[in-house]
Every structure is written in structure tokens, then in C-alpha cells.
Amino acid sequence: xxxxxxxxxxxxxxxxxxxxxxxxxxxxxxxxxxxxxxxxxxxxxxxxxxxxxxxxxxxxxxxxxxxxxxxxxxxxxxxxxxxxxxxxxxxxxxxxxxxxxxxxxxxxxxxxxxxxxxxxxxxxxxxxxxxxxxxxxxxxxxxxxxxxxxxxxxxxxxxxxxxxxxxxxxxxxxxxxxxxxxxxxxxxxxxxxxxxxxxxxxxxxxxxxxxxxxxxxxxxxxxxxxxxxxxxxxxxxxxxxxxxxxxxxxxxxxxxxxxxxxxxxxxxxxxxxxxxxxxxxxxxxxxxxxxxxxxxxxxxxxxxxxxxxxxxxxxxxxxxxxxxxxxxxxxxxxxxxxxxxxxxxxxxxxxxxxxxxxxxxxxxxxxxxxxxxxxxxxxxxxxxxxxxxxxxxxxxxxxxxx
Numbered sequence: 001x002x003x004x005x006x007x008x009x010x011x012x013x014x015x016x017x018x019x020x021x022x023x024x025x026x027x028x029x030x031x032x033x034x035x036x037x038x039x040x041x042x043x044x045x046x047x048x049x050x051x052x053x054x055x056x057x058x059x060x061x062x063x064x065x066x067x068x069x070x071x072x073x074x075x076x077x078x079x080x081x082x083x084x085x086x087x088x089x090x091x092x093x094x095x096x097x098x099x100x101x102x103x104x105x106x107x108x109x110x111x112x113x114x115x116x117x118x119x120x121x122x123x124x125x126x127x128x129x130x131x132x133x134x135x136x137x138x139x140x141x142x143x144x145x146x147x148x149x150x151x152x153x154x155x156x157x158x159x160x161x162x163x164x165x166x167x168x169x170x171x172x173x174x175x176x177x178x179x180x181x182x183x184x185x186x187x188x189x190x191x192x193x194x195x196x197x198x199x200x201x202x203x204x205x206x207x208x209x210x211x212x213x214x215x216x217x218x219x220x221x222x223x224x225x226x227x228x229x230x231x232x233x234x235x236x237x238x239x240x241x242x243x244x245x246x247x248x249x250x251x252x253x254x255x256x257x258x259x260x261x262x263x264x265x266x267x268x269x270x271x272x273x274x275x276x277x278x279x280x281x282x283x284x285x286x287x288x289x290x291x292x293x294x295x296x297x298x299x300x301x302x303x304x305x306x307x308x309x310x311x312x313x314x315x316x317x318x319x320x321x322x323x324x325x326x327x328x329x330x331x332x333x334x335x336x337x338x339x340x341x342x343x344x345x346x347x348x349x350x351x352x353x354x355x356x357x358x359x360x361x362x363x364x365x366x367x368x369x370x371x372x373x374x375x376x377x378x379x380x381x382x383x384x385x386x387x388x389x390x391x392x393x394x395x396x397x398x399x400x401x402x
Contacts, residue, residue, distance in 0.1 A: 004119060005131045007177040008112040011071060012135030014170035015105050017143025018078055018163045019047060022098075023222045024148030024234070024241060025156040032156065033091040037224055037353075038345035040091075043098045044220045045341030050102025051109075051334035058106050059327045067115050067181040068174070074107030075171040079164045086160035102334070110327035115181060117315055117322050123260065125315060129308045130256025137252045137304050141245025145238035152234025195325055200317050200381060203374035205332045207367045208310050211272055213336030214279065214363030215303050217344045218356045220337075225282075225353040229292035236289070240296050247300030255305040264309035264316070268371050271309075275302035276364040282357025317378060 022029075022043050030040040062070055081104055085097035112132050120128040143166065151159040195201045218225055223237060230236040251271070258267050278285075278298045285291040314325040340360075347359045 002119070002128075002131075003177055004179060005116055005128055007174050008071075008116055008132045009135035009138070010173050011075060011108055011170045012112055012132055013139050013143060014075060014078060014135075014163070014167045015108050016136035016139025017147060017166055018082065018101055019044075019105065020140055020144040020219075020241075021147035021151075021159055021163060022047070023219055024144055024237060025151035025159050026221070027223045028151050028156045028234075029091075029094070033094070035091050037221065038348055041220050041341050041345050043095065044216070045338045046095050047098040047102040047105075048216075048334040048337035048341065050099040051106045052331045052338060054103045054106040055110055055327055055331040055334070058103070059110065059324070062107070067111055068178050070111050071108055071174055071178065072171055074104045074111070075167050075174070076104075077101075077107060078104035078167040079171070082160045082164040082167065086157045086164070105334075106330075110330040113311060113330070114322060114326045117311070117326065119181075126259035126308060126312050127256045129311050130252050130259075133252050133304070133307050134249055136307070137245060137249035137300075139245070140248050140300070140304075141242055144245065145242040148234055148238040148241060152238070195318060195321055195328065198317070200374055200377045201314065201325065201328075203370050203377055204310065204313050204317070205329060206370040207268070207272075207374060208329055209332045209336040209339075210363050210367030210370060211275075211306060211336070212333045213339045213343070214360035214367065215275070215299075216337045216340035217347065217360040217363065218279065218282065220341050221344050221348065221353055221356060224348075225356050226286050226292055228354070229286050229289045240292060243293055244296040244300040247297040248304030249300075251301030251303070251305035252308060254301075255308050259309050259312050264313045265371075265375050267309040268306060268313070269368065271302040271305040272364055272368040272371060274298060275306075276361045276368065278302065279357045279361030279364060282361075283354050286354065286357070313374070313378075 026037065026040050026043070029035075029043070030037050033040075062073075065073075078101060081097050081100035084100065085094050088094060088097065113129060116128045116132045117125050143163075147159040147162055150162050196205070222241070223230075226237065226240060230240065255267050255271070275298070278295055282295060285295040311326055311329060314329055315322045318325060343359065343363075344356055347353075347356050351359075
């Protein structure tokens with residue numbers, strides 16, 4: 001396997017652990033800093049909002065940086081953010097450190113995915129993207145559960161120190177393994193946002209926003225929405241997150257192969273449809289540990305199986321703008337995560353934590369509708385040149401010029 005892609009996967013493992021571990025330590029943060037669960041959940045919202053806002057800005061301002069420099073800088077900011085979070089005493093400071101961590105992710109993740117897509121031949125892009133995303137899946141299978149256990153045995157501050165150490169190790173590996181890749185031609189912020197005016201791109205981004213907004217409406221509050229199954233035990237919750245991550249790794253890698261073989265549409269539709277059904281059943285499946293485990297496995301396979309096909313679809317629409325589109329997709333994904341923190345907190349107040357599943361499922365269904373609309377727009381754009389050529393066959397040169 002390409003060591004360049006593997007080094008990027010190690011980096012996304014560090015970034016993913018930092019993002020995903022917060023859900024596992026949320027109850028401890030809430031108790032330790034004397035804030036409600038809904039307020040503590042805004043740690044995810046601030047992180048995600050920071051990522052969404054900074055991703056296109058970072059891409060524009062740091063366009064001239066080499067890819068290796070940008071990747072290492074992102075990991076350095078990640079380490080600093082977690083050390084600050086571990087040391088600072090109040091919830092407001094912790095919120096600020098999560099905003100800084102969101103900046104780190106905005107510097108690293110889009111760069112890693114876009115670079116991976118350009119390092120390989122077009123027919124291998126699905127696999128390359130899946131390898132990089134596998135780092136995020138591994139973070140759910142190993143990083144987040146280990147961080148949750150550390151939080152249960154010590155405290156959530158110990159978890160922050162653990163994430164800082166993982167980020168430092170990832171930076172060392174990339175410094176030693178990843179080659180010097182030159183920066184792509186610089187592109188201004190206005191040009192970076194221009195693809196949104198393309199209906200195909202906009203609908204694909206809307207799919208990402210809805211689907212991952214739905215997923216994180218539940219994930220942000222996993223600790224309390226699954227507490228009937230876990231019995232409030234940090235180790236049982238970590239085991240559930242571990243199962244989610246293992247299933248996600250399998251789903252992501254399988255999706256990478258299936259994209260190259262069958263195309264992105266089938267993967268997106270099947271994964272989103274099963275995920276929506278799974279979420280609609282969560283009020284009942286999270287009552288018992290066995291059914292909660294099944295729900296986590298289905299969620300992991302379908303949820304992580306959607307990341308690569310969404311990126312692949314965007315690259316397929318405008319291959320020459322692949323780095324810009326993947327960066328936009330990452331921004332929109334985290335905008336959905338930011339929305340999820342607010343929607344989840346409102347849902348807890350309105351209907352309780354055990355009904356977050358149907359709320360998230362409704363958002364995922366909305367994403368499935370957007371995905372089909374995007375596919376229809378893509379198909380129309382492919383037919384358009386042929387239709388125009390056919391129509392011109394019966395026209396005079398003057399009519400064609402007109």
C-alpha cells in the first residue's frame with residue numbers, strides 16, 4: 001500500500017480522534033464544569049463551526065504553502081489546542097480551545113483528501129480516498145474508545161493530553177514519510193466558492209449537510225442517548241463506539257472498492273436509506289445492549305460508507321476542481337455537525353435524548369432526496385451536449401451562430 005496515503009491516514013486518525021472523542025467524555029465534562037449536557041454538547045458545535053468557516057479561508061490564505069507544510073502546521077495547531085484544553089480551568093476556555101482544534105482540522109483534512117485524490121490515477125481515486133478516510137474510521141474504532149476509557153479512569157483532561165500525544169506522533173510520521181508535494185496554483189476565496197453556483201455541486205453538498213447533520217444529531221449526545229444500553233458505564237459506551245468504528249472501517253473500505261466498480265450512486269442510496277431506517281428505530285433499539293450494538297454496527301457501515309462516494313461524486317462532476325470541491329465538502333459536512341449540536345440540544349429539551357434518532361433519521365432522508373436530485377442534474381448535464389449537437393444537425397450555420 002502507498003506509504004504516502006498511509007501517512008495521511010495516520011494524520012486523519014489524530015484529527016478524527018480529537019473530534020470524535022468529545023462525545024464519549026461529554027457527561028464527564030458536563031459534571032466537572034457544572035454545565036448541562038446540552039451546553040457541553042456545544043463543544044462539538046463550536047469545533048464544527050470553526051472547521052466549516054475556516055476551511056475555505058485556510059485554503060485561500062495558505063494556497064502557496066507546500067502540502068507537507070500545511071499538513072504539519074495543522075497537526076501542530078491540534079496539539080496546541082488540546083494542551084490548552086487540558087490546562088485551562090473554565091468551560092469558556094475549553095470552548096475556545098475547541099474552536100482552535102476546528103482550525104487544525106480545517107488545515108489538515110481537506111488537504112489530505114485532495115492530495116490523496118491527485119496522487120493516484122483517476123480509476124484509483126475511490127480507493128485512495130477510502131484509505132485516507134480509513135484514518136477517521138480507525139479513530140472511531142480505537143482513538144475515541146480509548147479516549148473515552150481514559151476519561152472514565154482519570155478525567156476528560158487526561159483524554160485531551162492523550163489526543164495531544166497522538167497528534168505529535170502523527171506529525172512525526174508525516175515529517176519522516178510524506179514527500180514534499182508542491183502547492184497547487186493559488187485560487188482566491190471567490191473562485192473557491194464559485195462551484196456552489198453549479199446545481200450539481202450544490203445538491204451534492206446539500207446531501208452531505210443533511211446526512212451528516214443527521215448522524216451527528218445523535219453522535220454528539222451518544223453518551224446520554226445510549227445510556228439505557230450502557231448503564232452509564234464509560235467502558236460499555238467505549239465498547240459501543242469501538243464497534244461503530246470497526247464497522248465504519250469495513251464500510252468505508254468496502255465503499256471505496258464498490259465506487260470504482262459500481263459508481264457512487266448505488267453506494268450513496270443504499271447507505272443513506274439503511275442509515276435512515278436504522279435511526280428511525282433507535283428509540284427502541286437503544287433500550288438493550290444487544291440491539292444497541294446492532295444499531296451501532298449498521299450506523300458505522302452506512303455512515304462511514306458515505307464519505308468516499310460523496311467526495312468521488314464531486315471529483316466526477318468537476319475533476320479539475322477536485323481540491324476545491326473536497327474542501328467545500330468538508331466545510332459543509334462540519335456545518336452539518338455544527339447544526340447537529342444545536343438540533344440535538346433542542347431535541348433533548350423538547351422530546352428527550354432517546355428520540356434523537358428519528359430527528360436525525362429525518363435529516364438523513366432529506367439528504368437522500370438531495371442525492372437523487374443531484375444525480376438527475378448530473379445526468380442532464382451529460383445529455384445536454386448530445387442534445388445540442390442533435391438539434392444543430394438540422395440548423396443552418398447562421399442559426400447555429402445565433
